[in-house]
Amino acid sequence: MNDVVVLNKKESIALIQIQNPPVNALSHAVRQGLMEAVRESLEDPAIKVLAITGSGKFFSAGADIQEFGKPSLEPQLPQICNAIESCSKPVFALINGTALGGGFELALSAHFRVATASAKIGLPEIHLGLLPGSGGTQRLPRIIGADKALKMMLNGQPVSAGEGLAYGVIDRVEESGELITASMNFMLETTAGKHPRIPTRERTEGLQDEAANHVAIGEHRNTWQKKGKGLYSPFQIIDCVEKALSTPFEEGLKYERESFARCLESPQRKGLIHAFFAERRCRKIPELREIEPRKLERLAVIGGGTMGGGIAVAALDAGLEVMMVERDEAGLEKGRLNVEKVYDRHISKGRMGPEDKKEVLERFIPSTDFERITDADMVIEAVFEEMEVKKEVFRILDQYARQGAVLASNTSYLDIDEIASVTSRPEEVLGLHFFSPANIMKLLEIVVPSGLSNEVLATGFALGNRMGKVPVRSANSEGFIGNRILGAYSKVAGYMMEDGTSPYRIDEAVRDFGYPIGPFQMFDLAGGDIGWANRKRKATTRDPRERYVEIADRLCERGWFGQKTGRGFYLYEEGSRIGIEDPEVLDIIAGERSTKGIRAREYSPEEIIRRYIGAMVNEAAKVLEEKVARCPSDIDVVQHYGYGFPRYRGGPMKYADMYGIRKIVEDIEEFSVEDPFFWKPSELLKTMAAQGQTFEDLNL
Ligand code: 3HC
Ligand code: NAI
Numbered sequence: 192m193n194d195v196v197v198l199n200k201k202e203s204i205a206l207i208q209i210q211n212p213p214v215n216a217l218s219h220a221v222r223q224g225l226m227e228a229v230r231e232s233l234e235d236p237a238i239k240v241l242a243i244t245g246s247g248k249f250f251s252a253g254a255d256i257q258e259f260g261k262p263s264l265e266p267q268l269p270q271i272c273n274a275i276e277s278c279s280k281p282v283f284a285l286i287n288g289t290a291l292g293g294g295f296e297l298a299l300s301a302h303f304r305v306a307t308a309s310a311k312i313g314l315p316e317i318h319l320g321l322l323p324g325s326g327g328t329q330r331l332p333r334i335i336g337a338d339k340a341l342k343m344m345l346n347g348q349p350v351s352a353g354e355g356l357a358y359g360v361i362d363r364v365e366e367s368g369e370l371i372t373a374s375m376n377f378m379l380e381t382t383a384g385k386h387p388r389i390p391t392r393e394r395t396e397g398l399q400d401e402a403a404n405h406v407a408i409g410e411h412r413n414t415w416q417k418k419g420k421g422l423y424s425p426f427q428i429i430d431c432v433e434k435a436l437s438t439p440f441e442e443g444l445k446y447e448r449e450s451f452a453r454c455l456e457s458p459q460r461k462g463l464i465h466a467f468f469a470e471r472r473c474r475k476i477p478e479l480r481e482i483e484p485r486k487l488e489r490l491a492v493i494g495g496g497t498m499g500g501g502i503a504v505a506a507l508d509a510g511l512e513v514m515m516v517e518r519d520e521a522g523l524e525k526g527r528l529n530v531e532k533v534y535d536r537h538i539s540k541g542r543m544g545p546e547d548k549k550e551v552l553e554r555f556i557p558s559t560d561f562e563r564i565t566d567a568d569m570v571i572e573a574v575f576e577e578m579e580v581k582k583e584v585f586r587i588l589d590q591y592a593r594q595g596a597v598l599a600s601n602t603s604y605l606d607i608d609e610i611a612s613v614t615s616r617p618e619e620v621l622g623l624h625f626f627s628p629a630n631i632m633k634l635l636e637i638v639v640p641s642g643l644s645n646e647v648l649a650t651g652f653a654l655g656n657r658m659g660k661v662p663v664r665s666a667n668s669e670g671f672i673g674n675r676i677l678g679a680y681s682k683v684a685g686y687m688m689e690d691g692t693s694p695y696r697i698d699e700a701v702r703d704f705g706y707p708i709g710p711f712q713m714f715d716l717a718g719g720d721i722g723w724a725n726r727k728r729k730a731t732t733r734d735p736r737e738r739y740v741e742i743a744d745r746l747c748e749r750g751w752f753g754q755k756t757g758r759g760f761y762l763y764e765e766g767s768r769i770g771i772e773d774p775e776v777l778d779i780i781a782g783e784r785s786t787k788g789i790r791a792r793e794y795s796p797e798e799i800i801r802r803y804i805g806a807m808v809n810e811a812a813k814v815l816e817e818k819v820a821r822c823p824s825d826i827d828v829v830q831h832y833g834y835g836f837p838r839y840r841g842g843p844m845k846y847a848d849m850y851g852i853r854k855i856v857e858d859i860e861e862f863s864v865e866d867p868f869f870w871k872p873s874e875l876l877k878t879m880a881a882q883g884q885t886f887e888d889l890n891l
Pocket of ligand 2: 498516580624
């Protein structure tokens, strides 16, 4: 035996315990240990029952994800599951905590499953671009039928032990006490022949209603044909379950194995597992390892507009006490409504009752009086995006906030050092850049100006974690990580439009790449006026060599700011958020093109993506070069959680690795012939291409 699997014999019971923290992943050593423990227990005539369990909060979170992509070592998990299932002695899975993926499949191959009430079971492989590859697609439908099995595999969310019991996949739930002790009688009864030991492969309850199973397969397939564009594993999962219904177990198992191998090789699996580790890596900041964040119970939000309202809701949802300060009563009333309408919507959707809303709002204190912030642990400013307004607010914050309070700005672009400079405590001021709607979007850029205290930085991360956000560190540089990169590919979208490709075709190509919406739909959603004001502000300092597309200005001059005015790049019928193509917009574009004497060019979808992603990767490489982002995978996280980059493609940096860094550089060089000012390959990209490096090599 090894130290990650411990075998204890207690009278006639062999207790096999996985002890591989933090999550009891089924690494090679665990698999070896399990196999050996099963063999030894079978050989010992004194042992009548085997009980497999986990330790800590986990039964097992499944296969060791770190091992994917490396040569697979025996014994593999399917072999262990088969060995357990075919044991001549009864095998119990004592599910002491979370059992996911291969961990749950291990339990499925046991003859009996007992769980503690707080345990969770699930098959989340779909989120990693995989399928349950250790017999799960074959065993689970045999017990609970195709529909429930597919629901578990296709939504990937774990279910409670109670639900498992109702499904029939858990035999007993023990409400309290030590699981082993609580299950002792059940285990001993099997030795007396009271409960028959039926291998899962021989179970048939789930196969009885053939018609319902057939319908379920059809329905799930239809649903995924609509929503699974670009994905691979959902369709493989459905095929595997269909096989389970129609073929002998061994044949189904072989089919599952082959499908699993295909998923493992798919680019979607590579992208999704990259994303899994990227969103964990972004929270690991070496300089914060030993640093305790400050106390955080009371938050003050300055400004109750779009962002202030959303931030207040995010904080209330995280259990904080929230003060909101507005400049006057009218502003305050709007701020209060911005918060309340979120909870009213929850109530109308049946997600909460009026009592719950009342309870939450007891922690919400709106005011026009800055004195109210004196006992706040943190203050987040979300007023107009104007340096002078922000500075004025920070002077007041400096006056009223208590010593030790963290001061933050939610600015999208402005210099945090400059904002901090008006206070007597610049080392306590940082940027916390939320995304709209702030109570829903998970990205939080944490912007670090010079001289920031590590304790303050740690408190920013703690707030992000507490709100369930994905926090990413950014240096204090214009547009930080996300908006700066957005600026580059938005320009390219404009160039392509002016060159002669309809904005609607550009949006379509970007959606086909996997984004939920295209760039012009996004402009309409965000509101054209904000970008317009920004462009006007920068007009005098714009480099004359920069190509400037005036089409968006032409729309704004007409008051067409997008969804909020019913018209932008698209036309929105009364009350509708779905835009339709607008021939007048196409005329305006054609007019601009002819004014500049540009001959129309229709780019293919493939060309659109080469330019769009090329600009994104090039700017991202500059962001890395300038150390605005810590590492490439942080950029991937920002693009996914803030801007809709398809998760299954991993992020722009992972995509570039898979597409080829050299090819990216070649693309940029090809485009630079027409516009050398914009299309300058970053030095980092050129070096990487020359040295055969990937962005993955630069991850921390
Ligand atoms: N393999 C290897 N490492 C894993 C792991 C796994 N299956 N699951 C989690 N970890 C690691 C994390 O990377 C993290 O490492 P770090 O501390 O170095 O960053 C650590 O365990 C703790 O994880 P979290 O920070 O995510 O802890 P939480 O408590 O928030 O969440 C969890 C725990 C719910 C288990 C979550 O980590 C999770 O969802 N893990 C993935 C589970 C999964 O997808 N299992 C299926 C694997 S594929 C499979 O089993 C194939 C089979 O069908 C053949
Ligand atoms: P908004 O115009 O909706 O809200 C700003 C609010 O601040 C208004 O309600 C106004 O009354 C209030 N305000 C102005 N001066 C004040 C003062 N001196 N004291 C108290 N309250 C004052 O603006 P929005 O969209 O919420 O933006 C706020 C900040 O968040 C800006 O810096 C913006 O760049 C940033 N941001 C905006 C995003 C968006 O999508 N709208 C996304 C991320 C950041």
